[in-house]
Amino acid sequence: MSRIDVRKTYKLYIGGAFPRSESGRSYVVNDAKGKFLANASHASRKDARDAVKAARAAFGGWSRRTAYNRGQVVYRIAEVLEDRRDQFEAELRTAEGVTATRARTYVDASIDRLVWYAGWADKLAQVTGGANPVAGPYFNHTAPEPSGVVAVVAPDGPLLGLVSVIAPVIVTGNTTVVIASEPHPLTSITLAEVMATSDVPGGVVNILTGPQAEIAPWLASHMDVNGLDLTGVGDAELARNLEIAAADNLKRVRRPGVEELLAPPALDRMTRFQEAKTVWHPMGT
Amino acid sequence: MDFDYAPAPESRSVVDIRSSYGLFVNGEFVDGGGKAFKTINPATEEVLAEVAEADAADVDRAVKAARRAYSRVWSRMSGAERGKYLFRIARIIQERAREIAVLESIDNGKPIKESRDVDIPTAAAHFFYYAGWADKLEHAGYGPDPQPLGVAGQVIPWNFPFLMLAWKIAPALATGNTVVLKPAETTPLTALLFAEICQQADLPPGVVNIVTGAGATGQALVAHEDVDKVAFTGSTDVGRAIAKAVAGSTKKVTLELGGKAANIVFDDAPIDQAVEGIVNGIFFNQGHVCCAGSRLLVQESVAEDVLERLKRRMGTLRVGDPLDKNTDVGAINSAEQLAKIRELSEVGEAEGAGRWSPPCELPDHGFWFPPTVFTGVTQAHRIAREEIFGPVLSVLTFRTPKEAVEKANNTPYGLSAGIWSDKGSRTLWMAGQLRAGVVWSNTFNKFDPASPFGGFKESGYGREGGRHGLEGYLR
Numbered sequence: 130m131s132r133i134d135v136r137k138t139y140k141l142y143i144g145g146a147f148p149r150s151e152s153g154r155s156y157v158v159n160d161a162k163g164k165f166l167a168n169a170s171h172a173s174r175k176d177a178r179d180a181v182k183a184a185r186a187a188f189g190g191w192s193r194r195t196a197y198n199r200g201q202v203v204y205r206i207a208e209v210l211e212d213r214r215d216q217f218e219a220e221l222r223t224a225e226g227v228t229a230t231r232a233r234t235y236v237d238a239s240i241d242r243l244v245w246y247a248g249w250a251d252k253l254a255q256v257t258g259g260a261n262p263v264a265g266p267y268f269n270h271t272a273p274e275p276s277g278v279v280a281v282v283a284p285d286g287p288l289l290g291l292v293s294v295i296a297p298v299i300v301t302g303n304t305t306v307v308i309a310s311e312p313h314p315l316t317s318i319t320l321a322e323v324m325a326t327s328d329v330p331g332g333v334v335n336i337l338t339g340p341q342a343e344i345a346p347w348l349a350s351h352m353d354v355n356g357l358d359l360t361g362v363g364d365a366e367l368a369r370n371l372e373i374a375a376a377d378n379l380k381r382v383r384r385p386g387v388e389e390l391l392a393p394p395a396l397d398r399m400t401r402f403q404e405a406k407t408v409w410h411p412m413g414t
Numbered sequence: 415m416d417f418d419y420a421p422a423p424e425s426r427s428v429v430d431i432r433s434s435y436g437l438f439v440n441g442e443f444v445d446g447g448g449k450a451f452k453t454i455n456p457a458t459e460e461v462l463a464e465v466a467e468a469d470a471a472d473v474d475r476a477v478k479a480a481r482r483a484y485s486r487v488w489s490r491m492s493g494a495e496r497g498k499y500l501f502r503i504a505r506i507i508q509e510r511a512r513e514i515a516v517l518e519s520i521d522n523g524k525p526i527k528e529s530r531d532v533d534i535p536t537a538a539a540h541f542f543y544y545a546g547w548a549d550k551l552e553h554a555g556y557g558p559d560p561q562p563l564g565v566a567g568q569v570i571p572w573n574f575p576f577l578m579l580a581w582k583i584a585p586a587l588a589t590g591n592t593v594v595l596k597p598a599e600t601t602p603l604t605a606l607l608f609a610e611i612c613q614q615a616d617l618p619p620g621v622v623n624i625v626t627g628a629g630a631t632g633q634a635l636v637a638h639e640d641v642d643k644v645a646f647t648g649s650t651d652v653g654r655a656i657a658k659a660v661a662g663s664t665k666k667v668t669l670e671l672g673g674k675a676a677n678i679v680f681d682d683a684p685i686d687q688a689v690e691g692i693v694n695g696i697f698f699n700q701g702h703v704c705c706a707g708s709r710l711l712v713q714e715s716v717a718e719d720v721l722e723r724l725k726r727r728m729g730t731l732r733v734g735d736p737l738d739k740n741t742d743v744g745a746i747n748s749a750e751q752l753a754k755i756r757e758l759s760e761v762g763e764a765e766g767a768g769r770w771s772p773p774c775e776l777p778d779h780g781f782w783f784p785p786t787v788f789t790g791v792t793q794a795h796r797i798a799r800e801e802i803f804g805p806v807l808s809v810l811t812f813r814t815p816k817e818a819v820e821k822a823n824n825t826p827y828g829l830s831a832g833i834w835s836d837k838g839s840r841t842l843w844m845a846g847q848l849r850a851g852v853v854w855s856n857t858f859n860k861f862d863p864a865s866p867f868g869g870f871k872e873s874g875y876g877r878e879g880g881r882h883g884l885e886g887y888l889r
Contacts, residue, residue: 197539197864200546204501241494248497248546251864255881256553268842396553412842414815 139169139314141176141338142321144183145331151175156339158315161226169314172337177306177347180335184278184304185353187332192275192302200250203300206327207243213323214240217288217316224287224313238391239292245394246296253301253399261407268410273403275302276381277355280348282341284361287313289390291320294360297398299333303356306335308345310361314338342367349374356381356402360388419732422739424526429517431603434464437472437626438609440479441619447472448627453602456523457736457745457780465602468625473594473634476623480565480592481640483620489562489590493549500545500587502615507538507580510611514604518576519736521603523745523781524699526737529576536861537580540879543863544584547884551589554881560888562590563666564642567635570605571648572598572747573702573803577861579605581878582645583622584863589887591643592621596635599628600748633659641665643887647704650801650827650872668876668886670704670868672801673829676822677707677858678844680815681716683834687856689723692807695832695858697731697743697785701805702751704873705830707858709791709798710809711818717811721789728785729772743805746781755783755804762788762797767808793824801827815840819847828870832858851877 139158140147154171170176191199210217214236221232258272279298284290287310298305309317321336337344341362349357349371357375362368362385375382383401434450436443448467455462468476488496507514514537515529524533551560566586570578575597586593597605605624612622625631629652636644636656643666646656650671660667677695679688695707712720736744746752763769767788776782783804791798791808798808812818822831831850833841845853851869854860861867866882868874876886 197542200542204542244497244501245494245549248548248550250546251543252546252550252553252881255864256555266843410842411839412846413839414843 136167139167139318139338141170141172142318142325142334142336143176143180144186144335145325147321150339151179158312160223166223167315169338172339172344174347176337177344178351180306180337181278181280181348181351181353183332183335184306187330188277188304191299191304191330191333194302196251196254199300199302200247202328203243203247203250203296206323206329207240207247209323209327210243211240216319220316220319221288224316234391235286235289239289242289242292242394243296246300249399250300253396256396257400257403258405266412268412269407271405271407273301273400274406276402276404277303278353279303279305279356279358279402280351280354281305281307281358282345282361283307283309283317284390285310285313286390287316288320290361291317293390293394294358294398295334297394298358298402301399301403303402304333306337306348306354308341308348308361309336309338311339311341345371346374349380350377352378354380356383358383358401359385361385419740421735423735424516424519424737424739426516426520426737428513429520431462431517431520434466435602435606435626436466437468437476438606438622438624439472439476440623441613443609446626448631451599451628453521453600455520455780456600456747457777459779462521462603465606465626467627468596468631468634470634473625473631473638476594476625477565477567477635477638477640479620480594480623483618484564484592487618488592488621493551493590496587496590497545497548499615499617500541500548500584503611503617504538504541504545506611506614507534507541511535511538514576514607516737517607518604519744522572522575522601523736523747525741525744526739527741528699532861533574533577536863537577540577540580540863541584544588544883547585548588551884551888554884556885556888560589563887563889564591565640566591566593566643566645566887567638567641568593568595568645569632569635569648570595570597572601573699573704575601576604576608578647579608581647585878585883586643586645586887587621589884591887594623594625594635594641596625596627596632599626602626636660643667645886646670650874653874666886666889668868668878669874670876670878671829671872671874672827673704673706673869673873674709674799674801674825674827675705675707675830675832675850676709676711676848677832678818678822678834679710679712679716679720680833680835680837680840681713682836684836684856685716685720685723688834689720689727691832691834691856691858692724693727693731696807697805698859700743700746700783702747702803703859705852705859707830707832708802708807710807711812711821712809713818714811714813721809724787725770725772728787731772731774731785733774733782733784734777743785746783746804749781751803752781752783755802755806758797758800758802759786759806762791762795762808765795765797767791767795767797793821799825815844819844823847823849826872829868829873830854
């Protein structure tokens with residue numbers, strides 16, 4: 130008799146742990162051929178609020194780490210991802226039905242993107258900040274700081290899409306709650322396993338799976354969320370409503386738009402969720 | 415109170431010193447054409463190894479290897495891929511950190527707590543930092559499509575052998591240049607260990623070449639007509655000679671030279687903290703630091719108090735075995751340097767300054783000089799004007815901030831300065847007035863890969879570290 134596989138249970142990723150949805154709900158995820166793959170957790174409003182709480186709790190420690198240290202941690206994610214690349218290539222082929230070459234391209238690009246963002250940790254301030262020559266005897270200096278807790282609706286690209294939205298948000302010192310791709314949620318949980326073993330402190334990245342139209346409004350209206358990245362929202366009406374809800378506490382919003390994930394990214398995924406802080410100090414004997 | 419310390423020596427078993435070393439050219443160790451020289455442990459005078467000397471033909475071979483690697487491999491590679499090699503190097507340095515630190519202390523004489531906690535981690539961080547720049551050069555502010563220069567000839571000093579190597583090689587490689595580097599003749603071993611690290615990282619052959627030797631080797635490298643960039647850290651005299659040697663060529667030059675930094679203590683400074691900063695400023699690395707705070711300018715009203723506390727603190731400094739984890743001040747790097755420190759100290763006495771050292775027992779073998787302070791120093795004294803490059807502090811006093819600025823700037827050098835005061839506005843005003851490339855406030859001798867370092871005036875030109883450190887390697 131052939132051996133029976135031990136299957137993995139796909140749960141959520143909150144505060145560094147892997148809980149099931151408190152609602153006890155799940156939804157069916159099929160592979161590219163329509164065959165049953167797994168039951169993914171169907172996150173609830175309570176799960177979203179728990180995730181924000183975990184992200185907020187992690188923000189102080191993460192944002193106060195040195196930029197050098199955050200760069201090392203994000204680079205470590207790339208190292209561990211490279212080590213587990215075969216698993217990710219296999220998952221992409223199953224979930225999306227892409228060729229082996231295509232899967233390899235996406236995994237390569239995901240690892241390289243993490244490395245690219247890792248390098249930004251201790252350089253972005255040198256590009257976006259600096260001394261301001263004000264007309265008076267004052268030292269005047271501007272430096273960026275992270276906005277806080279950023280909610281992200283991830284695009285459908287199950288790995289590259291996810292990495293492309295998470296890395297820029299956390300490398301600058303924010304913490305995040307991510308709603309994974311609704312049709313392809315499983316890779317996000319495997320990526321969470323990478324995060325959990327890469328020196329990323331619990332709560333810095335939290336991942337929810339389930340219908341974005343149901344979960345996103347709870348995050349958009351949450352008063353302890355500081356930013357909202359709508360990259361993965363395909364429905365224009367939903368995006369508009371989320372932006373309206375986000376305005377209640379003036380969340381920084383990044384609107385969805387068409388973009389080629391394989392192309393080199395611009396800086397705005399980082400700068401959108403940063404605040405510029407300017408310090409004045411008199412100069413005189 | 416009497417503090418007794420048991421010996422706490424770091425084990426040497428982590429390093430494996432070969433009896434002889436060749437040059438590292440095109441990814442391999444090769445023999446040198448010159449006469450091999452010996453490198454010794456300055457704490458014991460024990461011969462550590464024989465090292466090949468590169469003659470002009472060897473330097474030419476190294477430059478050719480670097481050129482070939484530049485045109486065939488390195489300049490064609492994407493920044494992201496170059497960066498990955500640098501990340502690998504950074505990781506290997508982190509992995510082998512203890513080994514490099516112990517070897518550095520054996521060959522250089524610096525305390526293990528400094529090589530272990532400062533030199534080597536900062537070197538790894540430097541590679542990590544510049545690795546990240548390799549694929550972001552268009553964001554660095556030096557034009558939309560900055561290009562490498564070609565082959566960089568780099569000559570580094572003996573005071574921070576491995577860290578200076580990192581300061582030179584990391585930005586050069588990140589920007590797409592290839593390198594021929596000459597370490598100092600008294601401290602070649604960690605550079606040769608770095609060659610092994612390049613091999614472990616599978617760095618393409620010829621991207622980094624290391625030629626060992628003394629002044630003649632350096633001259634051959636700097637003067638080589640196929641070198642596009644010269645980077646030098648060392649004395650102002652040699653820097654001047656290099657500036658003359660490259661005149662009329664297309665070589666880009668950066669020079670990080672000597673210093674005679676003022677460490678300025680105001681009467682409102684936290685005095686105990688300032689005393690720690692004074693000690694760190696001049697006795698860190700035996701004072702073999704170009705940015706050492708070798709001139710203490712202390713406000714007259716607190717001079718007596720500061721000096722008393724400084725002397726008390728100097729009495730607790732532990733001078734001795736560099737590999738002992740409790741050692742604060744290690745060995746002077748060479749007999750030659752020791753002679754220079756002795757000579758200038760004797761001049762200081764002859765010119766009328768008051769000399770003081772705490773009672774301390776120095777080992778019988780090796781090169782040693784006790785922590786020393788000169789009081790009653792005037793601006794005309796040679797010990798106030800010339801770089802001693804040893805654990806010797808000259809103390810001057812001042813009354814007003816303006817006088818402090820005048821005295822601090824009264825030097826042909828301009829590398830660094832320190833300000834100790836609780837008044838922020840005055841500190842920032844002082845920082846604005848001082849003609850120095852790095853100004854530390856209520857701290858001293860701080861280095862970070864993200865922070866540019868370099869001098870005004872005769873302390874050289876160009877910056878190493880930070881975004882600014884890229885400029886010297888780009889066109």
